[in-house]
Amino acid sequence: MGAFDGEHAVVVGAGVAGSAAARVLVAEGATVRVSESSPERPGAADLQAEGIEVADGGHALEHLDGATLVVPSPGVPPHAEILTWARERGLRVWGELELGARLARVPYLAVTGTNGKTTTTGMLAACLRAAGLDAVACGNIGRAFPATAREHHDVLVVEASSFQLATQESFRPRVSVLLNLAPDHLDWHGSFEAYAAAKARIFARQGPGDVHVGNRDDEGAAAVSRSAPCEVRWFTTGEPSQQDAGLRDGRLIAGWSGADLGRVSIDTQGMRADAAACLAAAHAFGIRDEGDEPARVYRGGRRRRRRGPDRRRRRQRRRSVSARIARPAALGRGRHRRGGRADPIRVRGSGRGSRRHVDRGGDPDRVRDGSYGRHRPAGPRVRELGHVRELRRTR
Numbered sequence: 353m354g355a356f357d358g359e360h361a362v363v364v365g366a367g368v369a370g371s372a373a374a375r376v377l378v379a380e381g382a383t384v385r386v387s388e389s390s391p392e393r394p395g396a397a398d399l400q401a402e403g404i405e406v407a408d409g410g411h412a413l414e415h416l417d418g419a420t421l422v423v424p425s426p427g428v429p430p431h432a433e434i435l436t437w438a439r440e441r442g443l444r445v446w447g448e449l450e451l452g453a454r455l456a457r458v459p460y461l462a463v464t465g466t467n468g469k470t471t472t473t474g475m476l477a478a479c480l481r482a483a484g485l486d487a488v489a490c491g492n493i494g495r496a497f498p499a500t501a502r503e504h505h506d507v508l509v510v511e512a513s514s515f516q517l518a519t520q521e522s523f524r525p526r527v528s529v530l531l532n533l534a535p536d537h538l539d540w541h542g543s544f545e546a547y548a549a550a551k552a553r554i555f556a557r558q559g560p561g562d563v564h565v566g567n568r569d570d571e572g573a574a575a576v577s578r579s580a581p582c583e584v585r586w587f588t589t590g591e592p593s594q595q596d597a598g599l600r601d602g603r604l605i606a607g608w609s610g611a612d613l614g615r616v617s618i619d620t621q622g623m624r625a626d627a628a629a630c631l632a633a634a635h636a637f638g639i640r641d642e643g644d645e646p647a648r649v650y651r652g653g654r655r656r657r658r659r660g661p662d663r664r665r666r667r668q669r670r671r672s673v674s675a676r677i678a679r680p681a682a683l684g685r686g687r688h689r690r691g692g693r694a695d696p697i698r699v700r701g702s703g704r705g706s707r708r709h710v711d712r713g714g715d716p717d718r719v720r721d722g723s724y725g726r727h728r729p730a731g732p733r734v735r736e737l738g739h740v741r742e743l744r745r746t747r
Contacts, residue, residue, distance in 0.1 A: 353381065354379065354380035354381025354382070355380040355381070355454055355455055356377055356380040356381050356382035356421075357380070357381035357382070358381070358382075358420075359377070359381070359382040359383070359420050359421050360382070360383045360385075360418050360419050360420045360421070361374075361377045361382045361383070361384050361385070361419065361420070361421045361422070361423055362384075362385050362386075362387055362415055362416055362419045362421070362422050362423070362438075363377070363384060363385070363386045363387070363423045363424075363425070364386075364387050364411070364422065364423065364424040364425060364428050364432070364434055364435070365386075365387075365388060365389075365424065365425030365427070365428055366386050366388040366390075366393045366395050366396045366399060366406060366408070367393065367395065367425055367427070368395070368496075369425045369426055369427075369448055369496060370386065370388075370423075370425040371386075371395045371398070371399055372448075372496035372498065372499050373423050373425070373448060373451060373496070373498060374386050374399060374404050375399075375402070375404075375499070376451060376455070376496070376498040376499055376502065377423070377451070378402075378403075378404060379502070380455070380502075382421075384404050384405065385404075385405045385406075385407060385415060385419070386399055386404060386405065386406045386407065387407050387411050387412075387415040387434060388406060388407065388408040388409075389408075389409075389410055389411055390408060390409075391408055391409045391410075392408075393408060396408055411432075411433065411434040413437055415434070416434070416437055416438060416441060416443065419438075419441075419443055420443065420444070421443065421444050421446060422434075422435065422438040422443050422444065422445045422446070423445075423446055423447065423448075423451065424445065424447060424519060425448075426447065426448060426492070426513060426515040426516050427515065430518060430519075431542075445519055446519060446520070446521075447515075447516050447518070447519030447520055448491070448496065448497055448498060448516050448519075449491070449497060449510070449512060449516045449517065449519070449520040449523045450519060450520040450521060450522060450523065451497070451498040452490075452491075452496075452497030452498040452500070452501045452510070452523075453501075453520065453522045453523040453524065454522065455498055455501040455502055456501040456508065457501070458505060458506060458507055458508065459507050459508075459525075459526040459637075460501075460507065460508040460509065460510050460525050460526065461476060461507070461508070461509045461510065461525050461526060461527040461528070461529070461633060461637060462491075462509075462510045462511075462512050462523070462525035462527075462528045462529065462554055463476065463509065463510070463511055463512065463528075463529045463531065463629075463633075464511075464512045464513070464514070464517065464528075464529070464530055464531070464551055464554045465529070465530055465531025465532045465533065465551070465567075465573070466531070466532050466533055466534045466536050467531065467532055467534070467622065468531045468532065468622055468625065468626045468629075469492065469493075469511045469512075469513070469531065470492075470493050470511060471622075471623070471626045472529065472531060472626045472629050472630055472633075473489045473491070473493050473509050473510070473511040474489050474493065475626060475627070475630045476489075476509050476630045476633055476634060477489035477509040479630060479634045479639060480506075480507055480509065480634065480637070480639065483634075483639045483640075485506040485507050486504075486505045486506040486507070487505065487506060487507045487508070487509060488500055488503075488505050488508055488509070489508075489509045489511065490508055490509070490510055490511070491510035491511040491512055491513075491516065492511040492512060492513045492516060493511040497510050507637075510525065512554055514536075514537055514541065514547055514550040514551055515537070515550075517550045517551065517553040517554055518541075518550040518553065520553065521557075522557060523553070523554075523556075523557060524557040524558055524559075524562070525554070525555075525558070525562070526561075526562055526563070526637060527562070527563045527564075527565065527633050527636045527637050528554045528555045528558060528562070528563075528564045528565065528580075529554075529564075529565040529629055529632075529633050530551060530552075530554060530555075530564070530565070530566055530567065530573050530576060530577050531567060531573070531625065531626070531629055532567055532570045532573050532625070533548060533551060533570060533572045533573035533576060534572075535547070548572070548576055551576065552576050552579065555577075555580040555581065555582065556581075558580060558581060558582040559581055559582055560582065561582075562582040562583070563582060563583045563584075563585055563636035563637075564577060564580035564582055564583070564584050564585070565577075565584075565585050565586070565587060565629060565632045565633050565636060566578070566580075566584055566585075566586055566587075567586070567587060567588070567625065567629070568586040568587065568588040568596065569588050569589055569590065569625070574586075585632050585635075585636055586632065587625070587628035587629045587631070587632040588628065589621060589624045589625050589628060591605075592605050592606075592607030592628075593607050594607050594608060595607055595608055596632070597628040597629070597631040597632035597635070598628055599616075599624055599628060600612075602615055602616070602619060602624075603615050604616060604624075604627055604628065604631060606631060606635065606641045608635065609641060611641045613631065613641060
């Protein structure tokens with residue numbers, strides 16, 4: 353049985369997100385109609401070829417006939433006429449995050465903020481992969497959350513926009529991050545207060561056992577983060593407290609352990625903040641850094657001969673968070689074009705020739721990792737990683 357058996361869903365918009373939502377709904381047992389305002393939207397013909405009804409040329413009230421659920425694309429504003437009709441009929445209005453949350457079977461982390469979301473999301477997914485987890489970046493970064501939730505991974509990292517957060521009710525990340533907050537998309541939300549309230553929905557369903565990560569340097573964002581109904585941790589671009597991630601003399605520091613994780617290779621205020629946020633979120637999820645008590649992480653594949661304690665310690669350091677956030681703490685070279693094709697995050701490690709490429713377009717989890725050679729296993733298993741033990745699985 354599918355998760356949406358018996359539902360009659362109307363997807364508003366036949367763009368990339370809408371088409372992905374329509375396909376997922378059909379795969380999970382729903383009957384789907386797509387309502388499209390444009391008469392010739394690219395992709396509508398593909399949906400029709402797959403047997404999905406597309407009503408194009410403008411939204412109409414009769415498009416909602418027989419519907420039990422309406423799924424708007426992220427760019428459809430809440431005051432759109434078709435959504436007003438849906439609410440007047442008492443129909444549920446669920447966005448992409450809601451669909452993904454109802455389909456997700458593994459833990460997920462979520463990142464939002466006015467600036468830096470895409471960089472931090474890709475950075476965090478790279479850190480989790482470096483720790484041995486099959487982690488994928490999805491959501492607003494260009495790969496649909498609902499479709500990715502149906503795949504087999506250990507953990508997901510979801511970039512969440514304010515548009516997406518406004519139309520969800522059960523999205524509950526294990527770790528959430530609010531990077532910053534400044535007036536944006538006010539034409540869509542109507543006011544800065546409504547925009548801030550949408551951002552706060554990233555932690556609305558969190559509770560005991562979950563962690564929210566806030567920006568201690570951004571007063572407006574910090575005020576929102578303090579209202580989170582779960583444990584709150586912080587990052588800063590200044591000297592970190594004992595529980596913060598921060599920087600000292602341009603070097604990334606884990607305040608909880610005192611570990612020095614190196615310099616951020618692109619030394620800008622934004623990149624420093626993104627790297628510190630990534631470190632705090634990875635630690636909140638249970639990923640160790642060099643100064644923590646060692647967590648045992650198993651990466652499948654060839655066993656290597658033991659070369660003595662110094663060699664083992666160097667190898668462990670390369671596999672730690674610091675190998676992807678720092679050394680130097682580089683998680684981001686090049687341009688980041690949302691929805692674009694190959695736009696790599698280059699990650700410097702201490703290993704010879706180590707460079708990780710993330711295809712930010714069609715397949716964000718395609719990786720070439722020189723530090724682990726060409727024999728990188730397709731399905732890493734976690735043997736012990738704090739509270740992440742339940743991620744253990746066999747392929």
